[in-house]
Structure formats: structure tokens, C-alpha cells
Amino acid sequence: MIVEQLGLKDFRNYAVADVSLSAGANVFIGRNGQGKTNLVEAVAYLAMLGSHRVSHDAPMVRDGTDAAIVRARLAHGERTVLLELQLNRQGANKARVNGVNVRTSELPRYAQVVLFAPEDLQIVRGDPSARRRFADQLIVQRTPRMAAVLGDYDRVLRQRSALLKSARARGVRGDALSTLDVWDDKLVTLGTEVIEARIALASALSQPVAHAYEAIAGDDHRPRLTWALSVGGGDPEEDDAVETAGSALPLAEQFRASLAARRSAELERGLTLVGPHRDDLVLEVRGLPVKGYASHGESWSIALALRLASAELLRAESRLGDPVLILDDVFAELDAGRRARLAKFAAGYEQVIVTSAVEEDVPPELRAHVVRVEAGQIREPGDE
Template sequence: MRVSSISLRDFRNYAEADITIEQGCVVLVGSNGQGKTNLIEAINFLATLGSHRSSTESAMIRTGEDAAIIRVHLAHDDRQILLEAQLNREGPNKAQFNRSTARLRDFPRYIATVLFAPEDLLLIRGDPASRRRFLDELIVTRTPRLSSILSDYERALKQRNTLLKTARFSEASVGKLSTLDIWDDRLATLGSEIMVERQRLVRDLAGPVAAAYESIAGADHHPELLMKESVLLPLGDSTIDQTTQAFLAVLNSNRATEVERGMTLYGPHRDDVEFSLNSLPTKGYASHGETWSFALSLRLGAARLLRAESVLGDPILILDDVFAELDASRRERLASAVSDFEQIFITAAVVEDVPAALLQHVFRVERGTIARALK
């Protein structure tokens, strides 16, 4: 799968942009703040329905405008796909698939991306929320229907927390909160699917991440991933039914505590995944170089996993301002590790940061305009 053209209207700092893109490696070069990352953000949005830089879609609409439009042509073998998204400051967003009205939430079925940015160091050093987001974006890419499961879980969690807060200040006894039983069932049913999918993902990622780490770092430091659930699950691979029952048991036995706290203390929204090198947690023990290598390996491992599973071919690999942070040896090893992907987007402040083997199609970005660089 690859992007063959992209058109933007009133997206970030682009009033208007139209470029044709070839297969292979596309390098976007320009100073900070010129629009390099905005371009790859637009592509990534269609695949993930979110931004890696902003929690609100309105931030992607050009200042003073009511809507932004992203239009991307995709090519896979002989198949051509046109995806169009209109992000509205007021009212719901709109989408079209091959010029016909479509649902934006279905777009991940047609386009897959894997994006690495310097912010990914938070996967190693940051709080559990960043790691949960990494897992959930990937399970949606693998199984798009999980997008609605995650959304429904967030709504159920919000409703349950509202009820718990109400009960906290109510004279009614905990035992009379019959409505809470309904939300317990709803939360456990949805949450169990998320937990089982995360378990499967972590298991399947182990091999690709280990191989990616060795290819980038040039050494085998035995990278490992381990889910750390707030709900104690049976040993081995848990079924959805087993996970649901375990979840319900925890909610039931801890109801008084949750009412007292006014919040849901157990479930996938409280889970984490632990990363380790040589049996030591990366957080607090890994060096700066090891941290970069592990973060890169998570993304490259994810790309290789999607490549093995997808009927659409390779995911589109995006490396946003990565090479400037790597030493010369890691740059060359990373270039070698990604060179066989069908399409790669790279952003860089200066072209010298990018290994020569990846300088196939170079564009210069300046003040929201894009022009092919002369060779």
C-alpha cells in the first residue's frame, strides 16, 4: 500500500497543497515550523482517526477557517482508493470513500500507518496512558471493529464513574445501587475484549520487537514486553468469558472502595505494559541510546507485524524527525532495517541527517508550500 497523491485544504498551515508521490522513500526537508510534520499528520490521521500531536481535531483546522479537507489517493497492486475527510470546527466531520458518502471510522480498514516521532520516548519514560494508547492504536489497526469497542468502553466508564460519584454523596447504601450492576456488566463485557486483544498483541509483538531491536542497536539485549493488568487473570491465554468473570469478580469485591473513591479503580483504563532489557525495566535503567532503540523497535516491530497480517501489503512507515537524534551507526542500521518497506515518509530539518540510501524522493517544505528538490 502506498500514497500516490495527497491534497490538503486549510489543514494546519496549508491553505492549499497538492503533490504526487512515488513509491519508495519520500523525504520532507525544512526548518522547524514550516509544515513537514503537518503533512504526515494528515496521512496518519486517516489511518488512526487521531493526531499524535493534539487531542482535539479543531487544532488541525487552519486558523480562521471553518473546515479542513484531507484527500489521499492510495494504490495497492491494481487497486486505487480515494479517501476524503472533512474536519469541521462545528458539527460532525464528513467522509467519502471513492466519492461516495462514508463513515470516517471505517477508514482504518483501507489505510495503515506506523508513525515514529521523538514523542515516542514517552512510551519508555512516560506514564501508562501513553503505553495504553500505543497498544490500542495498534489493536484497532489489526482489528478495526475494536475502535467502536474502545469508544463504547470509554462511554460506559464515564457513566459508571458518574454513578459512583453520586453514590459517594448519597445516603443510599451501596447494596441498593442496582443500576451499578448494569454498568458493571457493560464495563466487564467491553473491557474483557480489550484486555484479551492487548494480551494477544503483546504476545505477537514479542518476536518482531526483539528482531527489530537487534537490527537497530546491533546487539541482543533480550527486549521483553509484559502486560500488567489491574485485574488478576488466569495464567496463560485467557478467553473473553474467563476475563469477563474475573473482571466482574474484582468489581464486585471492591465496590465499597470504588464508591468511597468515586471512581473505577480496575479495568483496561488502569492497565500498563512493562518493557525490559536484560530482565531490567527500561524505565529507570535503560541508557539514552537503549531507550531510543527500544522505542524505535516497538514501532518497527509493529510495522513488521502488520506487514505479515495485512491483505493491503506494507503499512506506510512514517519517521518524523528521527534521524537527528541518532548517532551515525544507529542511523545506518535503521536505514537498512526500513529500506524494504513499500513506502516511507521521513521528515528532517537538514537533508544531511538522512542516510544517502533513503534519499530517493526529496521535497522541500517552506511556509506551507511543498516543492520537489532539485537533484
């Protein structure tokens, strides 16, 4: 897949922007705060239905306006498709494909992007929510219908948790809260599908992560990915992790039994303590957890490997061709060896988009098409 044209209106610091991109390597060069990352954030949103920088859409709408527009013309081989997205400061977003109104959840069917940014170090070093978000965004890219499943799970979770909080305030005992059983059924059905998709993802990523890690780090440190699941009786959110992949009970039965066992604790705290929203993706190198044990270089390597493995996985499974690989302001963070190895890995993709404050930080093989960004203005080659 190739992004041929990107148009923005009232997106971040851009009143209006229009930029042409080419196959192969593209570099946005500009000082910090000029709008380079805003451009790649817009591209990535079409594929991930979210930003890698903020959890809500409102910050992406330019101050003083009610909505932002992102338009992208994509090429899939000989076929082109025009995606249009309206991000509203309030209310639901809107989307069109080739001029036809569609649900926003349809956009990842046409756009596949893998973005690596300095914020991705939080996947390795941050709290479990960063790792869950990484996994869920990739799951949606592999299987777009999972966006609806994840959305429904979040809705049920909010409603069940609100019921628990209300019961706690009223001093209701668990055996007197029969309405909770209805929400348990919905939580188990949707949550089991999410957990199964995450376990399958960890298995599918295993080899690509090992390959990408060795390619970037230059060493085989035996990276490993496993899920610590709250349905096993522990609570990964509170560092009480239990891996349950080997349990003899079907996953849904484990889920239901764990809900029953923790009902009193849930009522005491007014929280839903069991489900995929409490799980954690455990990352290891050299047989040790990355978080807390890995060096700075190892942490960068595993974060990069996760994104590059995602690109390899999508490349192998997709009928859209290669995903667009975006490297947002990362070369300044890497030593010379990792820069060279990353450039070699990235150069094999149909399209790569790089941002950098310093042009010389980007290896020469990724500087085929340079675009300069100054205060929300695009300066392409040949512009006065």
C-alpha cells in the same frame, strides 16, 4: 500500500496543499515550524483515526475555519482508492471512500501507516496512558472493528464513573446502588474484549520486537512485553502492577470479582478503578523495566523497535501490502550507528516518508525523492 497524492485544505498551517509522492523513499526537508510534520500527521490520521501530537481534533483545523479536509489517493498494487476526511472543529467528522459516504471508522480498512516520531519516547518513559494508546491504535489497524469496541468501552466508562461520582456526592452506599450492576455488566463485556485483544497483541509483537531491537541497537537485550492488569487486584496506574495472564479464572470472572472487591474504594473516590483503562504495558530489556532502568540509547531503541515491529506485524497480516513507514524528525536524535541500521531496515518497505530539518541527517539511501517545505508551501523538484 503507497500514498500517490496528498491534498490538504485548512489543515494546520496549510490553506491549500497538494503533494505527489513516489514509491520508495520520500523526504520532506524544511526548518522547524514550516509544516513538515503536519503533512505526515494528515497521512497517519487516515490509518489511526487520531494524531500522534494532540488528543483532540480541533488543533488540526486551521485558525479561522470550521473544518479541515484531507484527501489521499492510495495505490494497493494495481488498484487505487481515494480517501477523503473532513475534520470538524465541532461535531462529528465525516469520511468518503471513492466518493461514497462511510463512517470514519472505515478508513483504517484502506490505509495502513506506521509512524515513528520523537514523541514516541513517551511510550517508553511516559505514564501508562501512552502505552495503552500505542497498543489500541495498533489493535484498530489490525482489526478495524475494534475501534467501535474501544469507543463503546469509553462511553460506558464515562457513564459508570459519572454514576459513581454522583453517588459519592450523595453519600450512597455500594449495596444501595443497584443501577451500578447494569453498568458493571457492560463494562465487563466490552472491557474483556479489549484486554484479550491487548494480550494477543503483546504475544504477536514479541518476536518482531526482539528482531527489530537487535537490528537497531546491534545487541540482543532480550526485550519483553507483558500486560499488568487491574483485574488481578492491583492498580498499574498507581505502580501496583499485577500480571494476571496465568490466573485459572476466566478473564471476565476476574474482572467481575475485582469490581466487587473494589466497589467501596470506587465509591469513596468517585472513579472506576478496574478495567483496561487502568492497565499498563510493561516493557523490559535485560530483565529490567525499561522505565527507570534503561539508558537513553536503550529507550530510543525500544521505542523504535515497537514501531518497526508494528510495521512488520501489519506487513505479515495485511492484504494491502506494506504499511507506509513514516519517520518524523527522528534521525537527528540518533547516533550514526542507529541512523545507518534504521535506514537499512526502512529501505525494504514499499514506501517510506521521512521528515528532517537537515537533509544531511538523512542517510543517502532514503533521499530518493526530496520535497522542500517552507511556511506551509510545497516546493517539489523542478519548482521555480
